[in-house]
Amino acid sequence: MVYFRGIAPSDREALHKAFHRLSPASVRSRFFNAKFDLTSGELDFLTEVDFLKHVALVAEIDIDEQRCPVGIGRFVRGRDHPGHAEIALTVADEHQGKGVGKALLKQLIKLARELGIRHFDAMVLADNKPMSQLMLSTGLKVESSTSEGVNTISLQL
Numbered sequence: 001m002v003y004f005r006g007i008a009p010s011d012r013e014a015l016h017k018a019f020h021r022l023s024p025a026s027v028r029s030r031f032f033n034a035k036f037d038l039t040s041g042e043l044d045f046l047t048e049v050d051f052l053k054h055v056a057l058v059a060e061i062d063i064d065e066q067r068c069p070v071g072i073g074r075f076v077r078g079r080d081h082p083g084h085a086e087i088a089l090t091v092a093d094e095h096q097g098k099g100v101g102k103a104l105l106k107q108l109i110k111l112a113r114e115l116g117i118r119h120f121d122a123m124v125l126a127d128n129k130p131m132s133q134l135m136l137s138t139g140l141k142v143e144s145s146t147s148e149g150v151n152t153i154s155l156q157l
């Protein structure tokens, strides 16, 4: 069972620590290059969201009867195209491949539809099979284009 809650400014320290526990491969998949830390401005952006233009959820599971955060998913509406939102997901390495990302994406789709968002766009490195497969596994209509090794995968909600 995966539980969800909105991210809060109080998640800042935990998110920062979780970033440092990510494998280099996961950091590259999420941020497109080797990134060694998050700046204070990035931590503000990632944890202080308005749940209208920027929605971010923490995914939690029970481990030894304790509710533990294992993933974060977010979408940010396009400034000029409010019917589109860019999504990004990260699941802790040791919990990848167990359905957390799929549950998180499903929940984000539900919230986005309620906000009138019609398209989810994900920027995905061409070699990122898990994220590409995750987008395909929704069963929704998918379009994709590629530029300089980065696929833009668009889901029609």
Ligand SMILES: CC(C)(COP(=O)(O)OP(=O)(O)OC[C@H]1O[C@@H](n2cnc3c(N)ncnc32)[C@H](O)[C@@H]1OP(=O)(O)O)[C@@H](O)C(=O)NCCC(=O)NCCS
Pocket: 025, 026, 027, 029, 030, 087, 088, 089, 090, 091, 092, 095, 096, 097, 098, 099, 100, 101, 102, 103, 122, 123, 124, 128, 129, 130, 131, 133, 134, 137
């Ligand atoms: C991409 C990511 C969010 C997926 O989350 P996850 O919890 O590992 O994925 P799930 O276990 O829910 O699997 C979702 C789908 O992807 C498939 N999948 C998972 N890992 C896979 C792998 N290594 N290779 C191929 N497919 C894979 C699953 O089979 C499933 O598809 P199915 O339902 O058709 O079987 C996670 O791997 C991650 O955080 N990666 C690093 C950061 C990243 O790449 N973020 C995306 C950038 S936007």
